[in-house]
Amino acid sequence: MKRIFLIAIITTLALGACHSKKSNIQPPTELTDITPTVSVQRVWEESVGDGAQDSGVRMRPAYDNGVLFAASTDGVIEALDAKTGKTLWRKKTRTHGWLGFGGKKIRKDALYAGGPGVGEGLVVTGTLDGHVYAFDAKTGEQRWVAKVSSEVISAPVVLKNITVVRTNDGNVFGLNTETGKQVWLYDQDTVPALSLRGNGPLLVARGVVFFGTDDGKLVAIRLDDGEKLWDLPLATGEGRTDIQRLDDADVGVLLDGSTLYASAYHGELTSIDGPTGRPGWHRKFSTYTSMDIGGQAIVGVxxxxDVWAFDKSTGSDLWKQDALEWRWLSAPAVQLDKYVVVGDLKGYVHWLDLSNGKIAARERLSHKAIRAQPLVVGNMVYIEDVEGHIGAYRLGSSTP
Known part of the structure; x- marks a missing residue:
């Protein structure tokens, strides 16, 4: 069956327009001046390849032991010193392709779009043509390459024995971390004709892989062999058109203790008992991107x-911030259990006070959209826009 993928931002623009009587498209809310209540310093800025460009994916750097790793759709993967932004190594990968019908075999850039993921001394990333590449994290030397069933547009999870890879046709692969050979395959039998563009990050904990699906379910499979343990519907699409019935739950899962939290587009935010898959509280909340958790709050867009905070014990509202409405925010990231960091379609980075939702600081990385969730490492946060510009920001002291 032919599938149609929508970039989340474009999808939500169209759906938002359906509810507007004044305009076909909801314009982004204009920013107003703020009085910062916390200091933020840009430490460095670098460019890594071409970024995600117009592929519709969310390229996010990865961090390990003082090193930042980033990849781009023009075949570049790079290791940077997280403190200074200095390049430690840079790898340009070329692969084979065919030119036209019956044409000659040519060399082309590897179209990185999934990742990178890092662990066990490896940096692993996937491509738009269904390949997975593994590199030595210290040297950049290629260790292995594997073929999977479809494009890889989320970060692989690299563990001691198994590297878990999600493909955009709904499949999940378990690859041998040392060799790249397939160990198991979770095959999603059916997929909807229409879904949001992108895959939420995989969550692996206590020998179980958790992920949301394009048809609105949360699935748990065993890490060792890919066998399904349980699934839980998070959304049931309603309406006359495919867009109105869109119920994608492919937006990431949170874990706090033994409790999972997951949501879906046109669905609900639900708390779930991790070992059994039994649902706890649930509430209406439609989101196109991943959430984060800090202190007693679950934060989502x-x-x-609009940015929301919910009580993780009950699901009740803590606050809502609508000053960034229609600015097509990235997924939120909680920093130091005090602030919520989001990027927007104009390249601005916003820090919100986690206790009340008020905007505490603002910086501008570039004039290009920020789709990927900010990467928080202590008092540092790393932001990447769609053209591969990465900014490193240090959170300072709060002001009265």
Missing amino acids: DDAS
Whole structure:
């Protein structure tokens, strides 16, 4: 069956327009001046290849032991000193392709779009043509390459024995971390004709892989062999058109203790008992991107780009911030259990006070959209825009 993928931002623009009587497209809310309540310093800025460009994916750097790893759709993968931004190594990967019908075999850039993921001394990333590449994290030397069933547009999870890879046709692969050979395959039998563009990050904990699906379910499979343990519907699409019935749950899963939290587009935010898959509280909340958790709060961005905080014990509202409405925010990231960091479609980075949702600081990385969730490492946060510009920001002291 032919599938149609929508970039989440474009999808939500269209759906938001369906509810507007004044305009066909909801314009982004204009920013107003703020009085910062915390200091933020840009430490360095670098460019890594071409970034995600117009592929619709969310390229996010990865961090390990003082090193930042980033990849781009023009075949570049790079290791940077996280403190200074200095390049430690840079790898340009070329692969084979065919030119036209019956044409000659040519060399082309590896179209990185998934990752990178890092662990066990490896940096692993996937491509738009269904390959997975593994590199030595210290030297950049290629260790192995594997073929999977479809494009890889989320970060692989690299563990001691198994590297878990999600493909955009709904399959999940378990690859041998040392060799790249396939150990198991979880095959999603059916996929909807229409879904949001992108895969949420995989969550692996206590020998179980958790992920949301394009048809609105949360699935748990065993890490050792890929066998399904349980699944839980998070959304049931309703309406007359495919867009109205869109119920994608492919937006990432949170774990706090033994409790999972997951949401879906046109669905609900639900708390779930991890070992059994039994649902706890649930509430209406439609989101196109991943969430984060800090202190007592679950923080998410709804399909109008309003930022919400919910009590993780009950699901009740803590606060809502609508000053960034229709600015098509990235997934939120909680920093030091005090602030919520989001990027927007104009390249701005916003820090919100986790206790009340008020905007505490603002910086501008570039004039290009920030789709990927900010990467928080202590008092540092790393932001990447769609053209591969990476900014490193240090959170300072709060002001009265």
